[in-house]
Amino acid sequence: MSTVYDCSEPSNRAAGLAAAAGAVRSGRLVVMPTDTVYGIGCDAFDAEAVRSLLEAKGRGPDMPVPVLVGSWTTIDGLVLSVPRQARALIEAFWPGGLSLVLPHAPSLAWDLGQTRGTVMLRMPLHPVALELLRDVGPMAVSSANKTGFAPASSAQEAREQLGDSVPVYLEGGPSMENIASTIVDLTGPDALILREGAVSAKDVNEVLGIEVEVAQ
Numbered sequence: 001m002s003t004v005y006d007c008s009e010p011s012n013r014a015a016g017l018a019a020a021a022g023a024v025r026s027g028r029l030v031v032m033p034t035d036t037v038y039g040i041g042c043d044a045f046d047a048e049a050v051r052s053l054l055e056a057k058g059r060g061p062d063m064p065v066p067v068l069v070g071s072w073t074t075i076d077g078l079v080l081s082v083p084r085q086a087r088a089l090i091e092a093f094w095p096g097g098l099s100l101v102l103p104h105a106p107s108l109a110w111d112l113g114q115t116r117g118t119v120m121l122r123m124p125l126h127p128v129a130l131e132l133l134r135d136v137g138p139m140a141v142s143s144a145n146k147t148g149f150a151p152a153s154s155a156q157e158a159r160e161q162l163g164d165s166v167p168v169y170l171e172g173g174p175s176m177e178n179i180a181s182t183i184v185d186l187t188g189p190d191a192l193i194l195r196e197g198a199v200s201a202k203d204v205n206e207v208l209g210i211e212v213e214v215a216q
Helices: 010-025 047-057 073-077 084-093 127-136 155-165 201-208
Strands: 003-006 030-032 039-043 098-103 118-122 139-143 168-171 182-185 192-195
Touching (some): 003 010, 003 155, 010 127, 030 127, 030 155, 039 047, 047 139, 084 098, 155 168
Parallel strands (some): 003 168
Antiparallel strands (some): 030 039, 098 118, 182 192
């Protein structure tokens, strides 16, 4: 059976975060609020848990799972290198609705799907998510919905889709924007906006001082 914890109430929040941390450490799934949409997540380094996440959503490894982090510095241990453009975007938009695609460190023992040696990283601007991430470390997190259905903007909406495949749901109120993050790919010679979302292409261009192409 799954349990929903209302994180607007201090004692419930503490109990919910403890239950979520325990679930993550034991290879199970959690649903948590973020600043964009609600996310379903697990330990990024637990390949079996990631497979369970994909199964809960009804999708395969051809759509790799992004990774959420709880601090700017966490990224240094996850990627091959942090280029100047990535640092500039992190300083401007993290925590917030910007995801970065970078080559991951080859030494990492994780299986996020068919990533082709890359990882998509983001630091969410939500206190509940940040507290959990700072406790358990990087988490593989995807939108908390079945593939093909609308992203959840509350824990209850997520539970209606995902049910008991997730044992712990953290309710943190309605999503602030219910808009997916903007994705910037920094794996090639030039930055590329793969998806425009919570952060506008104009704002990305201003930070980088160039006109960044938007993928069609």
